[in-house]
Amino acid sequence: MTIPDGTFDVPPGKIAAVVTSLEMLAAPVLPPDPVGDWTIRRVAQPGLDWYRDLYTRVGREWLWSQRLRMKDAELAASIRADGVEITTLAHDGGDEALLELDFRRKNECELVLFGVTAKLIGTGAGRLLMNHALRRAWARPLSRLWVHTCSFDHPRALAFYQRSGFRPYRRQVEIAPDPRLDGILPRDVAAHVPLID
Template sequence: MILPDGYSDVPAGKIAAVVTHLEMTAPPVRRDDPPGTWSLRKVGHPELPWYRDLFRRVGEDWLWFSRARMDDAELAAVIHTPGIEVYALVADGRDEGLLELDFREPGQCELVYFGVTAALIGCGAARFLMNRALDLAWSRDLRRVWVHTCTFDHPSAVAFYQRSGFRPFRHQIEIADDPRLDGTAPRDAARHVPIIE
């Protein structure tokens, strides 16, 4: 379905975001790591409580809800699948960033989840994490690395991805039940996205 020009109503109880898909088809010029003492840890078989906690701490303010709505069996089926790799950004001995890479499609890698906790935004940790993500992705025989972000994410997300070497190639509108109304996310999460009941 193609949306008509102009305004389209979003039903009460729903949220709507513009999703931007970005890709790169060759390794970019590597940007220098910012100063910092972060490290990256591969999590070979993520335990579900650990994953849920880090997913929430990184994504709750940006209304990351898809994995939060999964039951344990659904979540395990995704993050324990061969071809899915999960990493944690470690800061001061704590896991404070999430990187999830999907290598299941031959020749491609999707940055499925990428982000750092609120305390690390703006300090260079995301740049460090992106450098590691691109090193990991392009160490394989790939023709494409891609990611998507939306208007609920940090306002600098698209620009950050573009500075990292990605170029936008597609826009979509995503409509979903507001996760703050069904208890998936706290009511005070993502204050930049109004609740309409």
């Protein structure tokens, strides 16, 4: 499909993001783990309320909403599937990060979700979690690890993935409902994405 150059109107009630997909074809050399008051914890059978709360706290400023739109059965099937690993970082008695790895494709792994709550951004917790993710993924006989990020994510997300060893291979435009207009997320989040009623 050919799309002509130019600008195009985004339909009312929708938002548009540029999505960059990145991949890693071999295990990288990892930087040292940062030292901090964090504990990595694998969650074997995540509760739906726990998952939605953490997903929201990690992702609301970046307009994460897809998992909040899922019905209970669909979400449970997704996050409790064989080959899917959910991990968090515990800090000060609470869970403050979300890592989701999907090993269901043969010899591949998708880093589906990755993020820390606002209070851990810039502390080194993200690097610790990424090092853990890369060790977990490449402990298996993989030929490819991949992730995507978008222009709604933290402004340093893309560079962080590239410093971690991922290389961009594809760019797309994603149109989706604005979750602030249909009540999925509060209207006052994600100031970097203007709200248009």
